[in-house]
Amino acid sequence: MNELKPKRGVAIIGIGITKFGEHWNLGLKELAVQAGTKAVEDAGISGEDIQLVVGGNMSSGLFTGQEHEAGLLADYLGLNPIPAIRTEGACSSGGLAMRVGCLAVASGMYNFVAVGGVEKMTDVYGPQATTALSGAMDYETEAYFGATFPGIYALIARRHMHEYGTTRKQLSLIAVKNHRNALHNPYAQYRKKITIGDVEKSMMVADPLRLLDCSPITDGAATVILAPADLARKYTDTPIYVRASAQASDTLSLFSRRSITTLDATVYAAKEAYRQARLSPKDIDFAEVHDCFTIAEICAYEDLGFTEKGKGGKLIEEGETEMGGKIPVNASGGLKAKGHPVGATGIAQIVEIVKQLKGEAEKRQVKNAELGLAHNVGGSGATATVHILSRDR
Amino acid sequence: MAKEFAVPFHWRRFKERYRLIGSRCDHCEKCFYPARVICPGCRRGGHMKEIKFSGKGKVHSYTIIRVPPEGFREYIPYIIVIVELEEGAKVLSQIVDCEPKDVKIGMRVTSCFRRIRTENETGLVLYGFKFRSV
Numbered sequence: 260m261n262e263l264k265p266k267r268g269v270a271i272i273g274i275g276i277t278k279f280g281e282h283w284n285l286g287l288k289e290l291a292v293q294a295g296t297k298a299v300e301d302a303g304i305s306g307e308d309i310q311l312v313v314g315g316n317m318s319s320g321l322f323t324g325q326e327h328e329a330g331l332l333a334d335y336l337g338l339n340p341i342p343a344i345r346t347e348g349a350c351s352s353g354g355l356a357m358r359v360g361c362l363a364v365a366s367g368m369y370n371f372v373a374v375g376g377v378e379k380m381t382d383v384y385g386p387q388a389t390t391a392l393s394g395a396m397d398y399e400t401e402a403y404f405g406a407t408f409p410g411i412y413a414l415i416a417r418r419h420m421h422e423y424g425t426t427r428k429q430l431s432l433i434a435v436k437n438h439r440n441a442l443h444n445p446y447a448q449y450r451k452k453i454t455i456g457d458v459e460k461s462m463m464v465a466d467p468l469r470l471l472d473c474s475p476i477t478d479g480a481a482t483v484i485l486a487p488a489d490l491a492r493k494y495t496d497t498p499i500y501v502r503a504s505a506q507a508s509d510t511l512s513l514f515s516r517r518s519i520t521t522l523d524a525t526v527y528a529a530k531e532a533y534r535q536a537r538l539s540p541k542d543i544d545f546a547e548v549h550d551c552f553t554i555a556e557i558c559a560y561e562d563l564g565f566t567e568k569g570k571g572g573k574l575i576e577e578g579e580t581e582m583g584g585k586i587p588v589n590a591s592g593g594l595k596a597k598g599h600p601v602g603a604t605g606i607a608q609i610v611e612i613v614k615q616l617k618g619e620a621e622k623r624q625v626k627n628a629e630l631g632l633a634h635n636v637g638g639s640g641a642t643a644t645v646h647i648l649s650r651d652r
Numbered sequence: 653m654a655k656e657f658a659v660p661f662h663w664r665r666f667k668e669r670y671r672l673i674g675s676r677c678d679h680c681e682k683c684f685y686p687a688r689v690i691c692p693g694c695r696r697g698g699h700m701k702e703i704k705f706s707g708k709g710k711v712h713s714y715t716i717i718r719v720p721p722e723g724f725r726e727y728i729p730y731i732i733v734i735v736e737l738e739e740g741a742k743v744l745s746q747i748v749d750c751e752p753k754d755v756k757i758g759m760r761v762t763s764c765f766r767r768i769r770t771e772n773e774t775g776l777v778l779y780g781f782k783f784r785s786v
């Protein structure tokens with residue numbers, strides 16, 4: 260990858276998030292405005308200070324009929340005529356928004372950038388939502404033949420089980436952990452404890468993945484306000500610094516990959532993030548990873564370097580990623596239980612990391628949280644972003 | 653996958669879907685499905701030539717779709733497989749004439765020509781390759 264250096268550091272000075280779930284009374288714009296307003300208030304700036312809006316969104320067109328999401332955001336946030344950019348990378352649209360925001364501040368072009376993510380998914384019925392999400396994979400060679408998005412991750416799971424002996428129980432433990440964590444997250448969609456038995460008795464969606472292996476359909480939005488690191492302390496006593504912002508790409512279709520059990524985009528993005536921050540996986544205190552399906556969290560452990568390839572299942576079984584473990588993962592409840600409004604997820608992960616680093620995560624607070632990692636994946640791994648945040652510059 | 657497109661959307665893919673034609677780089681000798689203009693390994697150092705895959709290969713991974721996307725309801729449960737072709741490329745499609753309980757990783761398969769689904773509004777019947785056990 261490149262050796263280019265940012266002109267200046269980037270900090271997060273404000274965060275805002277909506278409750279995740281099914282919002283009958285809130286549309287795309289109301290969700291975005293709610294999260295945006297909270298973030299601006301949290302930053303202690305006013306709307307006039309914001310110079311750029313970046314909005315992550317996967318498929319507002321298929322979910323609500325409305326494209327041109329960035330224009331909608333600037334309009335209803337009352338921010339015209341400042342520029343607004345939509346980023347789209349399927350489920351990593353939020354992670355891309357964060358990266359574009361970081362690039363805008365790091366380059367010196369903008370001081371205050373509002374970076375949001377929003378998805379309104381429940382205005383269409385289930386099969387239409389499934390169709391919309393199927394655009395995240397290779398449409399002409401995967402979706403055409405009847406593959407579904409859970410089906411693609413099921414192919415990963417089946418092969419992971421075959422190659423590494425990953426077990427049904429290990430998959431279930433991911434769902435159980437993330438639901439347990441979400442009990443303490445007031446913004447989570449599902450605050451309901453589940454057992455291994457519940458997961459293993461839930462409806463089969465695409466063998467071996469069952470309903471409780473899958474993240475839900477969710478409405479939600481999240482926003483962060485970025486500022487140059489040098490100015491951040493003027494606005495908050497606890498700025499959170501962006502130590503790394505990395506991204507990588509891989510083939511759109513799963514079957515074209517070097518290996519279907521490794522997300523190379525995650526591997527490369529992580530490598531680049533560790534290089535930027537001059538850190539190694541061992542230095543990371545906690546992480547929010549992209550658990551769109553239980554198997555995805557196991558792959559993430561391996562591809563982010565928290566454990567060796569093939570040992571992700573063992574890591575959860577030994578409790579290392581539980582609260583109180585060596586590296587707590589998805590303290591928020593993850594996509595699984597917090598909910599997965601696809602375009603908002605990448606920013607919601609950043610919001611959670613900021614709360615943890617500021618010691619404001621209440622009953623789900625990770626102890627000694629100083630370095631947090633956010634990992635966002637688009638599709639089955641054609642795009643991945645990794646951000647590392649810290650309390651220190 | 654139920655959005656219905658104009659006929660050329662499908663027509664331009666007949667070669668790859670009906671006859672399993674992809675491409676092969678004359679530099680690194682790697683095969684690709686679907687066809688690519690640029691070799692991801694050699695970029696402009698390689699020239700791509702058409703290749704017709706034999707259709708023979710083995711199951712690399714599989715799943716059984718029980719919650720279908722739009723347009724596939726009448727076919728559930730159906731088996732989706734990734735097949736590693738003998739030329740080295742992998743492809744994704746369905747396996748037919750096989751009970752869900754009988755599909756296994758490593759199983760030898762060969763391609764066959766089948767209907768994929770019928771579009772509701774246009775009545776267009778979509779075809780493509782699938783696999784069956786040998």
Ligand SMILES: [Zn+2]
Binds near residue numbers: 682691692694
């Ligand atoms: Zn080549």
